[in-house]
Amino acid sequence: MEYSKQKLSEEKVFKDPVHRYVHVRDRVIWDLVATKEFQRLRRIRQLGTTYFTFHGAEHSRFNHSLGVYEIIRRIIDDVFDGRKDWNREDRLLTLCAALLHDLGHGPFSHSFEKVFQLDHEEFTQKIIVGNTEVNKVLAKVGPDFPKKVAEVIAKTYENKLIVSLISSQLDADRMDYLLRDAYFTGVSYGHFDIERLLRVMRPREEQVVFKYSGMHAVEDYIMSRYQMYWQIYFHPVTRSAEVILTKILHRAKQLHDEYYSFKQHPVHFYSLFEDEMTLEDYLKLDENVILYYFQMWQDEDDSILSDLCTRFVNRNLFKYVDFDPAKQFKVHSKLENLFKEAGIDPNYYLVVDSSSDLPYDFYRPGEEEERLPIHLLKSNGELRELSRASDIVDAISGKRRTDHKLYYPADFIHDDTMNSETKQKIRSILESL
Structure with a gap:
């Protein structure tokens, strides 16, 4: 039997606190979960430094990736199967893309990316098409199958329906992380x-569209x-931890560039610091590695690091005000001088x-990060954009909220x-803000 059609002798399940069970029958999916690149996601937290604020937020990208896979499996097996616009031949491609969509995340995810100008989606694609265990599994389906999965991740695949299931304003990725993050942080909203x-x-x-009757x-x-x-995601205490994290990485790079003699040499960072990061180097990085260095660097001679x-x-995080x-740049400049003093x-x-x-946006063709809107399907087959039907969504549609x-x-x-x-002058300025 073709590898793509092989089923396990009996269904395997992962017990999951959000979806109760994650069901696996396909041999390809089971083999992908067993790869070292996918297992690495156990050592990458889903919410980065949020555990400093919400102590339950210790769940991993591994948990989340299985959750996204399970939502997609339910959609295409229980909802889409047999419907005219769904091609059953796309089932395995969609499941694999869902499972692997976060494969390229680095330690502490977005904070890490910002410091080193990395893109986890690019690394996800490199893992899928590169010399990896994941690639070997996917290539057994067909020689061009890894490329197709990578194109879904890159949002360039020709079938936009598949892309929208995994990446849109209402997709399986967002559905899982909202429910999962709410569960592990202990909040209700x-x-x-x-x-x-x-x-x-x-x-x-x-x-993907939604029946009009499901608008609520x-x-x-x-x-x-x-x-x-x-x-949760923009909580100021979490952001304080992120600020310190990014400053540690900046300081370590600066010291490396200045030929500082580390007591604990950052060997895992060398290719990052020198902008020569290979896929092999990247896959060796996880949060255990990063935290080991932070633990050891407490004893460095450099007082800032x-x-x-x-x-x-x-x-022992930073405080905030x-x-x-835009309005207080002179205050910031004055504080900078006082800090130096x-x-x-x-x-x-x-x-x-x-x-x-930007919680929801309507279609703005040609704009940066162009977003396809959510459409409601009326009984006569016509589509209506969500914010035109919902007063609630219309109230926040296209409105970006920013916090400094x-x-x-x-x-x-x-x-x-x-x-x-x-320092008394500094305190007076900060208390006035």
């Missing part, structure tokens, strides 16, 4: 009626997403961090053993 959403999903030639379930999802971003690592390891960089390096200890989200915080080490500012007059 990330929940929505996924059973209803799946029941009203319909395949169309270009994208879609509204519920949009509002859950809105709340999760501002209550040592202090920042000690803060991160022991959760609301700050508008006080012997505190503002490059590492005075940080403006901004978070921004100024982060600083309160313990330094309140330590008057030296430069007390300068």
